[in-house]
Amino acid sequence: MRITCPNCGERDRREFYVKGAALARPDVGAGLDEWHDHLHLRDNPASETKELWYHEMGCGAWIEVCRNTVSHEVVSTRLASGAELGGKR
Amino acid sequence: MDDLIAMTPCDGLLPVTIGDVTLTEDLPVAMTSIAPYAGQDEALNAALKDAHGLDFPAINRSTVKADARAIWFGQGIALLQGPAAAIELAKFAALTDQSDGWAVVRLEGKGAADVLARLAPVDLRRQNFKQGHTVRTELAHMMASITRIGPDALQIMVFRSMARTLVHDLKTAMAGVAARG
Structure with missing residues (x-):
């Protein structure tokens, strides 16, 4: 499996660590149900899915991988900082 | 106060020559990571040029001027090797002294890229990986920085605590390449 790091280019999977689904963080005032959903409830699609990967052995970037x-x-990749998942750089 | 004995990261391990490849230790006077603050890339580049005559390196590249080398070291970070970083740079970037934190070795010889082909999942042959090119990659399960600093010379860096493992794995690969002739 090869993943294209937006910084380094195409690299071997062994350089990366996978965190899990790429989810936008709930707002500050979000209720319990919304946080429960964010933390525990996941779809398990047999198709394209977006995940966060970390280029641990490379440049140290967090990457959103489709x-x-x-x-x-691997359909597409981009820096997580540009994926509008919340937070600011 | 006690007199402490300074030891280099690869003390007692190097140099080593196997076949036509030689592994030696490099000891830059200082190493400083430079991480420009948000929006300060251009100002930092100008300051780096003024102070050390170097451009901030592009991704997967390094820049050299006399004894100073700036190596791309990860997302938004470069490593200045050689002189201590000028204090003026601190205005535009986070500077962190890394001098004692990394083992720096030089793998030199015609088969140097063949040796690394056994350890790193990146194409480091000369036609792809030219002088001045650099990568952050895995080397035998260690986070490494590899830079081509000469036609047949590669600089390899890992965390200082892994120096002995680095030398062991490189020697094993060097012996393997030499045995195949």
Whole structure:
């Protein structure tokens, strides 16, 4: 499996660590149900899914990876800082 | 106060030559990581040019001027090797002294890239990885920085605590390449 780091280029999977689904963080005033959803409830699609990966052995960037769970194809990648998941750089 | 004995990261381990490849230790006078603050990239670049005659390196590249080398060291970070970083740079970037934190070795010889092909999942052959090019990658499960500093010379850096492992793994790969002739 190869993942294209937006900084370093195409690299071997062993350089990366996967965190899990790429989710926008709930707002400060979000209720319990919304946080419960954010923390515990996940879809498990047999198709394209977005995940956060960390280029641990490389440049140290957090990357949003769009991956097809059926074909294992990596469809696209971009820096997590530009993926509008909340927070500011 | 006690007199402490300073030891280099690879003390007692190097130099080593196996086949046509030689592994030696490099000891830069100072190493400082430079991480420009948000929006200060251009100002930092100008200050770096004034102070050390170097451009801030592009991704996967390094820049050299006399004894100073700036290596791209990760997202938004470069490592200045050689002189201590000028204090003026602190206005535009976070400076962190890394001098004692990294083991720096030089792998030199015609088969140097063949040796690293056994340890790192990146194409480091000369046609792809030219002088001045650099990568952050994995080397035998260690976070490494690899830079081509000469036609057949590669600089390899890992955390100082892993110096012995680095030398062991490089020697094993060097012996493997030499045995194949």
